[in-house]
Amino acid sequence: MTLIIGGRSAGKLDYVKSLGYSEEQISRDPGDDCPVLYGLQDTAAEDPEGAEALLPLLLKKELVVCDEVGCGVIPLEKRDRQAREAIGRLCVLLAKNADRVVRVIAGIPTVIK
Amino acid sequence: MLILLTGGAACGKSAYAERLTEGYEGRKYYIAAMEPFGEESLKKIARHREMRSTRGFETIERYTDLEHLVLPEKGLALLECLCNLTANEMFSEKGAGRDAVGAVLRGIETLKKQTDTLIVVTNEVGSGYDTYGDRTPEYIDNLGIINRAAAALADQVIELVCGIPIFLRR
Numbered sequence: 001m002t003l004i005i006g007g008r009s010a011g012k013l014d015y016v017k018s019l020g021y022s023e024e025q026i027s028r029d030p031g032d033d034c035p036v037l038y039g040l041q042d043t044a045a046e047d048p049e050g051a052e053a054l055l056p057l058l059l060k061k062e063l064v065v066c067d068e069v070g071c072g073v074i075p076l077e078k079r080d081r082q083a084r085e086a087i088g089r090l091c092v093l094l095a096k097n098a099d100r101v102v103r104v105i106a107g108i109p110t111v112i113k
Numbered sequence: 114m115l116i117l118l119t120g121g122a123a124c125g126k127s128a129y130a131e132r133l134t135e136g137y138e139g140r141k142y143y144i145a146a147m148e149p150f151g152e153e154s155l156k157k158i159a160r161h162r163e164m165r166s167t168r169g170f171e172t173i174e175r176y177t178d179l180e181h182l183v184l185p186e187k188g189l190a191l192l193e194c195l196c197n198l199t200a201n202e203m204f205s206e207k208g209a210g211r212d213a214v215g216a217v218l219r220g221i222e223t224l225k226k227q228t229d230t231l232i233v234v235t236n237e238v239g240s241g242y243d244t245y246g247d248r249t250p251e252y253i254d255n256l257g258i259i260n261r262a263a264a265a266l267a268d269q270v271i272e273l274v275c276g277i278p279i280f281l282r283r
Contacts, residue, residue, distance in 0.1 A: 007239025008250075009257020071121065072241015084242040105237065106119055107261035108270055108281045 001058070003098040004065045004109075005091060011107030012065050013038065021063070030057040040066035041087045048079075048086035052093065059097055066091055068103075115225055116232045117267040119260065125276030126234050127161060130191050131168055133232055140188035143170040144179070144224070146197040148205070161193070176201045177208050179220025184227045192224060195235035195263065199256050203248075217259050221266065233267070235260050 006012045016026065016036055027034035030043060037043075037058060044051040044066075058064050070088045075081050095101045101113035116133065118126045134141055143165055149155050165172070170191070175182055179198065184190065192198075195217060202213035209216035225231050237260075239253050264270045270281040 007237055007253075007257070008243060009239050009254045009261075011257070011261045014261070068240040069242040070240065071237075075242050075244045077244065080242060080244045087242075105272060105281060106117065106235075106264035106270060108264055110281060 001061055001094075001098050002063050002100040002102060003091070003094045004063060004102045004104065005068050006104035007068050007071070010104045012067075012104045014107060015102070015104050015109050016063060016065060019063075030054050030061075035062040036065065037061045037063070038065045040064055040090070041069055044087045044090050045083035048082040051086040051090045054090070055093060055097070058094060064094060064098075066094075114230045114269075115221075115263075115267045116230075116269045116271065117260075117263050118232065118234045118271050118273060119237055119264075120273035121237055124273045126236075126273045127164065127193060129271070129273055129276070129278060130193070130232050130234055131164055134168065134170075134189055134191060134230075137189050137230065139229070140186050141168070141170045142184060142188060142190045142228075143172045144182070144190055144192045145172055145174045146176055146179075146192070146194060146201065148176045148197070148201060177205060178216070180216060180223045182220070182223060184224075187227060187229060189230040189232070190224055190228045191232045191234070192221075193234040195233060195259055196238065196256060199259055200252060203252060203255065214255050214258050218262050221263055225266070233263055235263065237272075 004012050021036050025034050026036040026038050028039045030037050069084050102109045103112050118130055120126050147154055149158055198217050202208040202216045239257050243250055269283050272279045272281055
């Protein structure tokens with residue numbers, strides 16, 4: 001599994017498509033058999049406490065794409081703080097288990113693992 | 114030659130940009146996009162003026178409509194920064210509104226034609242947790258699109274981290 005991270009609108013989806021994946025191969029549902037899981041930050045935010053349990057499903061994917069969300073100020077609402085925390089922790093776990101980690105900035109991918 | 118500098122707030126982009134212009138023989142223009150609203154921006158502007166004062170820059174204040182800017186002569190331009198320019202085009206009365214992305218990108222093209230070296234400073238704003246209820250997500254998306262397009266045009270893309278340059282493309 002390759003983890004692709006980067007800020008909102010940094011060019012992650014364009015990068016995925018540049019690797020040859022089509023729209024039909026990209027989904028937001030970790031449970032289906034699409035090779036690419038996109039928007040992990042939203043999936044994890046739905047149930048922050050259960051986010052870690054997604055790990056086995058995510059590791060079956062070829063690509064997992066997640067926004068980096070930890071470089072802003074602390075959110076005002078508790079549920080947002082919990083979601084932000086869960087997304088960050090999940091990304092650390094994913095990165096640990098990933099074969100590769102790619103960070104996209106201004107549309108430019110850099111392999112960081 | 115187009116160089117794009119990016120990074121978080123106060124990471125040393127301006128200082129690095131100005132170092133890049135050292136030794137340049139022709140005319141040097143500083144295109145300032147920050148509209149002076151209140152004490153905070155005045156302070157920041159004063160700080161940047163001070164940094165440039167000994168480096169032979171001619172300052173041009175331009176908050177919107179970069180695409181119709183005419184430089185007196187070909188030279189080097191330092192444009193600072195896309196984050197202000199994008200906000201001005203989106204939200205200011207004189208801005209391009211819905212065409213903000215197009216206006217900023219055409220502005221970069223216009224400047225590129227009139228310079229032999231163009232250094233563009235932008236900002237990374239998309240790595241916070243989006244809990245904004247207003248037009249901020251739209252701004253983040255627009256700046257993201259602009260940054261990607263500018264990076265695609267650029268010969269060099271450099272991210273600054275604590276003043277340290279990381280070469281994303283060179």
